[in-house]
Amino acid sequence: MVLAADLGGTNLRMAVIGENGETKYRSRSSTPTTRRRDDVVELLIDSARECIEAIKPHAAVTAFGIAAPAVLDHDAGKILIAPNLPELNDFPLAATIADALNIEVFLENDANAAAIGENWLGASNGFSSSICVTLGTGVGGGVIIDGKPLRGIDGTAGEIGHICVEPFGHPCGCGSVGCLEQYSSATAVVRMAGELASQFPESKIASPIDRSSLDVYNAAVLGDPLAIEVFRRFGFYLGVALGGLINVLNPEVIVVGGGVSDSWEVFIEPLRSEIQKRAFKRPADRVSIVKAKLGDDAGILGVAKLAFSSSNIGLVV
Numbered sequence: 001m002v003l004a005a006d007l008g009g010t011n012l013r014m015a016v017i018g019e020n021g022e023t024k025y026r027s028r029s030s031t032p033t034t035r036r037r038d039d040v041v042e043l044l045i046d047s048a049r050e051c052i053e054a055i056k057p058h059a060a061v062t063a064f065g066i067a068a069p070a071v072l073d074h075d076a077g078k079i080l081i082a083p084n085l086p087e088l089n090d091f092p093l094a095a096t097i098a099d100a101l102n103i104e105v106f107l108e109n110d111a112n113a114a115a116i117g118e119n120w121l122g123a124s125n126g127f128s129s130s131i132c133v134t135l136g137t138g139v140g141g142g143v144i145i146d147g148k149p150l151r152g153i154d155g156t157a158g159e160i161g162h163i164c165v166e167p168f169g170h171p172c173g174c175g176s177v178g179c180l181e182q183y184s185s186a187t188a189v190v191r192m193a194g195e196l197a198s199q200f201p202e203s204k205i206a207s208p209i210d211r212s213s214l215d216v217y218n219a220a221v222l223g224d225p226l227a228i229e230v231f232r233r234f235g236f237y238l239g240v241a242l243g244g245l246i247n248v249l250n251p252e253v254i255v256v257g258g259g260v261s262d263s264w265e266v267f268i269e270p271l272r273s274e275i276q277k278r279a280f281k282r283p284a285d286r287v288s289i290v291k292a293k294l295g296d297d298a299g300i301l302g303v304a305k306l307a308f309s310s311s312n313i314g315l316v317v
């Protein structure tokens with residue numbers, strides 16, 4: 001069995017996973033908000049020990065995979081930049097945890113981990129070339145080509161959320177402008193509703209207090225014109241980005257996950273229509289656009305898969 005963790009800005013979720021993906025034990029804790037590196041490391045080690053002890057009477061844990069919301073150096077097992085956990089910037093997390101627990105530790109970007117998890121047991125299972133796009137607070141991306149995660153020379157490949165879809169558009173946290181993340185994320189839904197509100201005075205979400213991304217979705221389902229326009233733009237921009245990726249990568253399937261993917265019915269039509277307009281016919285007709293299947297567990301299962309097949313990745317210890 002292996003240990004797998006999904007380290008997020010809000011929660012640390014951990015599980016012991018068997019070789020067919022079955023969950024044997026789970027733990028969940030709040031990620032420390034102290035901004036002290038040692039507190040995060042200590043929580044990872046304590047939670048790992050709890051899981052290892054709990055499963056000890058039945059089986060041994062042979063490796064540990066950690067999904068982190070960060071740009072990573074795989075070969076060094078190092079976190080380079082973690083926007084939501086800046087205390088981990090430029091830190092050899094894998095080696096530190098490996099030393100403390102005396103097991104192999106593998107690090108993976110959370111969106112890549114979700115793509116691997118969906119490919120192992122979820123919506124892209126059985127396909128050798130897939131793209132996974134995660135629509136949440138931001139937009140994450142993972143690409144699998146010929147069965148292998150696409151990492152690029154620096155390990156930073158797959159940043160679908162930072163494809164430019166509007167050259168003179170909204171500024172992005174990455175330093176660029178007009179990135180997909182600024183149009184097709186939960187954050188963007190709320191912002192765009194605010195930007196467009198004055199054009200739709202009759203809208204039920206014309207007031208800022210009624211404008212969480214879920215409020216906007218609920219209003220769209222009920223036919224609210226402002227909410228429908230927000231999700232039309234959301235789908236349009238996602239279609240622009242995915243149309244380009246289809247032309248470049250010719251994937252068999254594109255998996256759409258993350259919290260906002262639950263709003264599927266109100267953005268899928270503009271998304272599909274933009275792909276039809278922009279991508280070449282043959283790859284556009286071939287590709288399936290599907291909803292993710294594994295929900296919050298995609299990342300944990302992805303790093304579990306990596307821990308089982310460690311030959312795929314840069315070994316850390």
Ligand SMILES: [Zn+2]
Nearest residue numbers: 162172174179
């Ligand atoms: Zn960006």
